Amino acid sequence: MKSASRAHELSPEEQAIYRSLNPERMPAHIAIIMDGNGRWAGRRSLKRFLGHQQGAEAVQYVVETSSRIDLPWLTLYAFSLENNLKRPKTEVNFLMRLLRSYLINNVQRMNDNNVRIAYIGRTHELPAEVQEQMQQAAEATARNTGTVLTLALNYGARSEIIDAFAALSRERAAQGRNAEGITEKDLHRHLYTAHMPDPDLVIRTSGEMRISNFLLWQIAYSEIFVTERFWPDFRGIHLLEAIAEYQQRERRYGGLKAHTDEEIPEHAVLVPR
Ligand code: FPP
Numbered sequence: 001m002k003s004a005s006r007a008h009e010l011s012p013e014e015q016a017i018y019r020s021l022n023p024e025r026m027p028a029h030i031a032i033i034m035d036g037n038g039r040w041a042g043r044r045s046l047k048r049f050l051g052h053q054q055g056a057e058a059v060q061y062v063v064e065t066s067s068r069i070d071l072p073w074l075t076l077y078a079f080s081l082e083n084n085l086k087r088p089k090t091e092v093n094f095l096m097r098l099l100r101s102y103l104i105n106n107v108q109r110m111n112d113n114n115v116r117i118a119y120i121g122r123t124h125e126l127p128a129e130v131q132e133q134m135q136q137a138a139e140a141t142a143r144n145t146g147t148v149l150t151l152a153l154n155y156g157a158r159s160e161i162i163d164a165f166a167a168l169s170r171e172r173a174a175q176g177r178n179a180e181g182i183t184e185k186d187l188h189r190h191l192y193t194a195h196m197p198d199p200d201l202v203i204r205t206s207g208e209m210r211i212s213n214f215l216l217w218q219i220a221y222s223e224i225f226v227t228e229r230f231w232p233d234f235r236g237i238h239l240l241e242a243i244a245e246y247q248q249r250e251r252r253y254g255g256l257k258a259h260t261d262e263e264i265p266e267h268a269v270l271v272p273r
Contacts, residue, residue: 006068010236017240018069025247027200029073030066030239031222033214034059036206036230043230049094054232056102060109065236067113067147073196074149077214081122081156096130099153103137110137114146120192121155122163150196157216164190193218201246203239205231223249 010018034055041051059076066074079095087095103117110117117137124131134153167190172178188194198218204210207228211219225242227234250257 005070009068010065014065014237014240017237017244021240021243022247026069027071027243027246029075029197029199030071030201030203030242031075031077031199031215031219032062033077033202033204033212034231034234035204035208035212037232039206040230040232048091051230051232052091052095052098056098058232058234059102060106061235062239063115063147063149064109064113065239066149067115068236069240071147073199074147075120075193075196075199075215076149076151077155077212078151079121079153079155080213081154081159082213084125084154096127099151100130100133103133107137107140110141110149111144114144116141116144116146116148118148118150119153120150120160121153122159123153125154148196150193152214155192155214157213160192161187161217163192164188188217191217198222201225201242203227203242205229205234221251221253223251 007015007018037051037055038048039051040054041048044050059078062076063074078099083095084092119134119138123134126134164187168182168186169179171190172182193215196218198220199215199222202211202214202219202222202224204224204226207226209226223246225245227238227242229238
């Protein structure tokens with residue numbers, strides 16, 4: 001059953017943008033690279049962990065706006081494989097504690113907002129107490145039918161493709177088949193995101209023009225929106241602004257907008273100098 005629209009719960013400023021959007025062109029899946037927690041803290045002469053703490057607050061604001069506009073899929077890059085390997089142990093430990101407390105403290109609000117939580121990444125490598133809380137939150141929200149909030153945790157897109165390829169190889173070996181005739185669909189079936197549509201829109205905060213090993217396969221045709229705003233300052237209204245910008249884009253998937261079948265003369269291959 002489709003839930004009644006909760007757009008009236010948006011703030012007046014959010015509603016003003018929301019009303020200007022084309023309901024026919026709403027994205028089904030938004031993926032966000034949440035960046036700039038450290039710089040947000042640095043600008044305020046605060047320690048980095050306080051930036052992450054504010055970043056976790058921002059997560060909840062954005063999740064709730066997503067649920068109010070009935071966004072089906074929201075995927076957040078919360079902790080990369082590279083973060084895990086390259087950041088100081090103290091910061092990694094803090095991020096793990098923050099994640100755990102986010103899950104403990106927000107399950108009720110997720111349920112109030114009909115949000116289901118899910119995860120992608122090599123989550124089996126995370127600390128046991130974090131995995132336990134992840135599972136509890138997933139179970140507690142499993143029956144919700146609104147926005148699916150997917151946290152990418154200990155996630156790397158190249159590793160995801162390797163994991164998919166390994167699973168596909170095992171599947172084919174069990175069937176006595178070799179790699180002959182493998183299709184995109186075959187690999188796609190084994191991605192962590194096999195059950196989701198590809199992101200329509202990728203948002204990156206804090207101005208960096210990079211993808212940072214996020215959903216490399218899935219974003220082949222996604223629109224990309226980069227804002228200078230640091231993640232801890234990102235709110236629902238900024239999500240709506242990104243959607244408004246997305247609606248201005250023309251998505252062609254390698255094709256042409258209008259079918260322009262122009263006449264091309266035989267000799268028109270190379271212009272002689
Ligand atoms: C980038 O900031 C952000 C991260 C490394 C992780 C994202 C984590 C959060 C938003 C908080 C916790 C999340 C949840 C779901 C509870 P950065 O440290 O790379 O910032 P910088 O580039 O300015 O140093």
